[in-house]
Amino acid sequence: DVKVTQSSRYLVKRTGEKVFLECVQDMDHENMFWYRQDPGLGLRLIYFSYDVKMKEKGDIPEGYSVSREKKERFSLILESASTNQTSMYLCASSFNLPGTTYEQYFGPGTRLTVT
């Protein structure tokens, strides 16, 4: 069974703080993703990575950075948290097999509140 875990289910931070969200997967997946989910907007892709030390910007990368030092771990960093980054953050992973459809497996999410 694929397992994607996220470091916290709930997090409350103050404006201006540096925030780290950690994601770990145990299925040796090459691809990892960070999304944020807001009501009425669905899931929006922030960053993704298809290999260690590789990263690509998604649709809304502003205000975020990522780190992938090990294959199983993908971190999302908010350099200086702002209230408009209050959201549900979801991590996902998938295999990188050409010719497949890259089904994604999600963690339970981290609900971040920035006050």
Place this chain on the structure above:
Amino acid sequence: TQLLEQSPQFLSIQEGENLTVYCNSSSVFSSLQWYRQEPGEGPVLLVTVVTGGEVKKLKRLTFQFGDARKDSSLHITAAQPGDTGLYLCAGDRGRRALTFGSGTRLQVQP
């Protein structure tokens, strides 16, 4: 810009009713996936459709991919309270990433 539009956004029905959820785009996708998300959890994959016109059944759920691979539908027969959740369609963007629709929130009343 939202590339995948889902309708309806909200649906509240009685147990035993049938329903259809739609996922539409002006873009062609090489494949389309449907996920269900329950409160407090991440989305879970239900099905992937790949071929234009393809129909897949998962118990009481029927998924169809449009002939032009721009749209898809999910039909639930005799809905149960356990079907309650947020249904998301997602299209393959061709660079290992997915584009998600805004979701349809389904509530099935017992």
